[in-house]
Amino acid sequence: MQELHSLQDLGNVHLLGIGGVGVSAVARLMLARGLAVSGTDAKELPVLDDLRAAGARIAVGYAAENLGDAETVVISSIIKAGNPEYDEAVSRGLRILHRSEGLASTMEGHRVIAVAGTHGKTTTTSLIAYMLRAAGISPTFAVGANIVSLGVNAEYGQGRVFVAEADESDASFLNYRPDVTVITNIEADHLDHYGSVEAVHQAFYEFASLLPESGLLICCGDDAGSQALAVRMRRERPDLRVQTYGFADDADRRLTDPHPRGNRFACSLEWGSGEEAELEIALPGNHNLLNAAAGFAVGLDCGLEPEVATAGLGAFTGAARRFDFRGEAAGVRVYDDYAHHPTEVQAALHAARAVAGEGSVHVLFQPHLFSRTQELHAGFAAALSEADSVHVLEIYPARESPIPGVTSELVTRGLTTAGGLVGRDEAAGVLADGAKAGDVIMTIGAGDVTEQAERILGVLEERQGS
Template identity: 60%
Template sequence: MTQPLADINSLGRVHFIGIGGVGMSAVARIMVARGVPVSGSDAKDLPVMQDLQSAGARIAVGYAAGNLRDAQTVVAGSAIRADNPELEAARAAGLPVLHRSEALAATMGADRVVTVAGTHGKSTTTSMVAVLLKEAGLDPSFAIGANVPALGVNAAHGASDIFVAEADESDGSFLNYRPLIAVVTNVEADHLDYYGTPEAVYASFDSFAALLPANGVLFACADDDGARALAERTRAAGNTRVLSYGTAEDADIRLRDRGPGDVRVSVGGQEYRLDLQVPGRHNALNAAAAFGVAVELGVAPRVAAAALGHFTGASRRFEFKGQGRGVRVYDDYAHHPTEVRAALSAARSVAGGNKVHVLFQPHLFSRTREFAEQFAEALGEADTALVLDIYPAREDPIPGVTSTLITGRLKSGRLVAGGQEALDAVLSAAGEGDIVLTVGAGDVTAYGPRIVELLGG
């Protein structure tokens, strides 16, 4: 992370190992649009690879050393194993191997960079900023870790000199960017498999804020203890401006959230109504941050407030999947207790007086071990909590760590096996007018469409 940032003009032909991933394809898409010769491969033939090939990239399905051909720089996805034949060939040839964030930073060049970081809400807030700026006529480039229906894609090369990007703290890679404007939605202990301690997480956000220049600005959420503390430390350092947003009395951008249809922000003594199409206090806070960024970039406050009405959500962020028998089904990527609680709060806000049923899949053994009690507390907000086995992702099992660490603390919930048992449990619980929410960062997302189908939707 301490190496000098690469320059897009020095990369030559760039080969992406794992180009089908949402983050990798985003960088590749922008590089192609900016005239960089791109090739790439992935284990499976994914739809986005066809899009990239149509745009001019050279694409291969399956990994083989020969896929590198004339590559001069290699970008490897975080999920790529050290024994991948293409990665081994790149290292043997002495080619520079970049992390996705390093490649994206090189792509940004001399643009005015807006980065959005935080333990939760990064994708949604980045999406809001990009949609707002686009609707206001600024046409930014953007790279987001989720597909955004209002934008049609998760990454694009814009006509302006503004670049909006989601900045991922999970592996410290957000320190590779050089932002002019940075948003921090919240700061909580997470990704302890990488950081080790909560203190190391907080220190990384201090380093992130320190990247801002004297003429830059940090937007920090005043409603979150971790972000507020970061704002105070950054102000004390005196190296850049700090603006806070939230419902707190002392917030520079004051949010007044009286529920759906009545969300307002106050800045400079003037109040503006936000026409939001996404529910939940967390989304109102995200909108306040996006509003602040747009105004900082010169968008008239009234225009910024109105433009937010064009944001309809991001993929897997309380995403409506369909309905049947009067039951509405949503899907959410939440994989931290705070995110689960926010998703359930949003579900309550659209359920009215009806019930909320959640099918939750814990993500990572280490995260389950660290936050089992907090997950149980968050899931307690649902009328029915059904919990699947842990989705391991990149981890090996940890002895004694199973989903029962969560279900053993639930008053109204239980462990369910995957497949038909989970589907039957959801269908037997949900009645007309109820909300069903599938939650987690693993393959639980596949259950939503199946539930809708079985409901006759």
């Protein structure tokens, strides 16, 4: 089992890539706990001014001398040998922690609620944090996105509850020691790290196994992987409390009658011996009702009255780049979504259909990573084909080098709807020209496709003014 590091033993902490959403969250919490914090990022970012105001010493541009008197260095997965500050830390023999280990140190003394899953973990973590804050519990939280409803991606609260998004992409979620674990779903992803679907499932099993005696495991009963984990843990760990949620008839927290209500979504939620509540949220789609049901289960475990839990969940308005409404022009609504797995794409399009009503849904999609596109291109094509038109940008490489033969054409070949490949410069015009009043346009992907949303709105506004 991975060694846990006590916050008081870290000394002066220097964070590499401090402007990133995950590392900046660690920095915020360490500053709030009174640590001396410094850090570096490759470029100037708005979050750096926030960290400076909180007391951090920030440098832009990596150089060995930036480490100063650091005793511990925190890094993200993208920091490698060859980075001058990383190399300097190694040469000095400094303690080097992964971002997750740094975050784990800030959890000391808290009751930890960790949310993991292939999809939905950011929204579910945010829903839980917002619900608990609205109920007056004042949780500490760390989320892997900027959350409009919360105002920040991490905050040190006055209560004993710590809510954290647990990232499975590199198995670093095994560095946490949760008391409550939420598993939204388990599917094939990040195979560049795991190598096989079986290894992904094994990692989630090991994560669930970290729960202590009487710990609570909350699993989505509608997802085959999550449900299988619940069954296995009930068999192998009878000391745990295991609960399921979903539309399935045998779910412990059961959703029924999902339906739109104006711009909101609602359903009935049943649990226990005939207990029932009305759940209404501001986020579209059945997948978000499931995320809220997971939050409701956590709320009950934290001692909230059902009506307090549902009120908090209903007031949450969303996380950045999760079906994010970017604006409307010429009667066309434009949304942006971070979806980068076929299941996420399908969920986003189901939500778009519900919002569009009689209108059409048009998508600009950008595949993320060569390895993911190689493994999942058929699934992407099938999911995207639910839209009325789909145009696809070239692959966003992020941390990867190209793989021979792997291009966005793998996705477009499998499409059964209108569209095809489109260049970055022409994309906004193509999408805007294909839409009419009442339609919905979505930009989808984990790369810089998000920038296209504003460009599309600009073209639509020009059309509206002409």
